[in-house]
Amino acid sequence: MDTPKLAQKPTTITFIGAGNMARSLIVGLLQDQANVVLRVADPDEHQLDAIRKHWPEVTTTTDNLEAMQGADLVVLAVKPQIMRNVTENLASHAQLSRPLFVSIAAGIREEALNRWLGGNQAIVRCMPNTPALVQAGATGLYANQHVSDSQRSAAESLLRAVGITVWFDDETKLDAVTAISGSGPAYFFLVMEAMQAAAEQLGLRPEEAHLLIVQTALGAAKLALESDDLPGELRQKVTSKGGTTEAALNVLTTGGLHDLFAQALQAAASRSRELAAANS
Numbered sequence: 001m002d003t004p005k006l007a008q009k010p011t012t013i014t015f016i017g018a019g020n021m022a023r024s025l026i027v028g029l030l031q032d033q034a035n036v037v038l039r040v041a042d043p044d045e046h047q048l049d050a051i052r053k054h055w056p057e058v059t060t061t062t063d064n065l066e067a068m069q070g071a072d073l074v075v076l077a078v079k080p081q082i083m084r085n086v087t088e089n090l091a092s093h094a095q096l097s098r099p100l101f102v103s104i105a106a107g108i109r110e111e112a113l114n115r116w117l118g119g120n121q122a123i124v125r126c127m128p129n130t131p132a133l134v135q136a137g138a139t140g141l142y143a144n145q146h147v148s149d150s151q152r153s154a155a156e157s158l159l160r161a162v163g164i165t166v167w168f169d170d171e172t173k174l175d176a177v178t179a180i181s182g183s184g185p186a187y188f189f190l191v192m193e194a195m196q197a198a199a200e201q202l203g204l205r206p207e208e209a210h211l212l213i214v215q216t217a218l219g220a221a222k223l224a225l226e227s228d229d230l231p232g233e234l235r236q237k238v239t240s241k242g243g244t245t246e247a248a249l250n251v252l253t254t255g256g257l258h259d260l261f262a263q264a265l266q267a268a269a270s271r272s273r274e275l276a277a278a279n280s
């Protein structure tokens with residue numbers, strides 16, 4: 001006779017803040033059928049109503065400390081400007097219960113979070129992006145020295161529920177991650193907007209242009225992800241000698257596209273460093 005397996009204790013995850021990013025993580029965890037108990041705290045009842053409506057199994061409260069009682073993992077999902085106030089109010093409880101904190105806030109260093117939480121806290125800092133809303137996110141993560149292997153796995157499972165993850169040993173790399181994948185969806189959306197305007201000038205109806213552009217972006221990303229070829233090789237395969245693609249690419253490269261991207265990403269990374277300095 002088989003010995004019955006002991007059911008593993010579920011991980012209790014508390015979200016501080018019930019906004020867009022928190023909701024995308026909740027969707028991912030529930031779709032993954034992860035062995036978790038979920039709680040959410042937010043002072044805004046409208047935000048909590050949205051959670052109650054879609055996911056009645058998630059416990060909701062306006063009291064951050066109440067939500068944190070007994071939690072294994074606390075996701076800090078509030079805006080960076082209020083993070084200090086929120087974490088300082090959690091500090092006395094954090095010192096007793098010592099959960100893993102996972103911060104998704106842009107531009108707030110682990111050192112500042114740890115100090116505001118009273119010190120010696122296990123903290124994973126990460127930079128997700130908005131495609132997490134459709135479980136196609138990309139997240140860079142960094143763990144401080146207080147994070148155990150099992151806590152690292154718990155943070156990994158949380159973010160893997162909404163996309164791919166890449167760990168970094170050096171926290172300063174998260175400034176580059178912010179510039180590339182954190183802000184990155186906006187660059188692709190800007191290209192889509194520019195293509196939309198150009199397509200309409202060429203005589204396509206808005207809805208026709210939108211469908212063709214969005215599907216082309218999806219197809220290009222899927223091909224780049226699944227093919228053994230690098231993007232440069234895939235580009236060459238589209239580009240016939242003396243053809244239409246070459247005509248377009250000549251305009252973009254002589255217009256300085258590579259240089260513009262280098263400057264843009266430098267500006268984003270440098271802004272990320274400035275925000276971290278201002279929030280320390």
Ligand SMILES: NC(=O)C1=CN([C@@H]2O[C@H](COP(=O)(O)OP(=O)(O)OC[C@H]3O[C@@H](n4cnc5c(N)ncnc54)[C@H](O)[C@@H]3O)[C@@H](O)[C@H]2O)C=CC1
Nearest residue numbers: 017018019020021042044047077078079080104105106128
């Ligand atoms: N939007 C983006 O592209 C990305 C955002 N992030 C980070 O994710 C974090 C959350 O962003 P969003 O979800 O977009 O913001 P959001 O504005 O949708 O959600 C923030 C939530 O915090 C709640 N809140 C306010 N005061 C609170 C308090 N004292 N205690 C608990 N909750 C409180 C608000 O009511 C709101 O529901 C930010 O720190 C942001 O930097 C990270 C990567 C990408």
Ligand SMILES: O=C(O)[C@@H]1CCC=N1
Nearest residue numbers: 106129178182183184
């Ligand atoms: O624009 C910002 O500052 C945040 C960080 C990455 C995406 N949004």
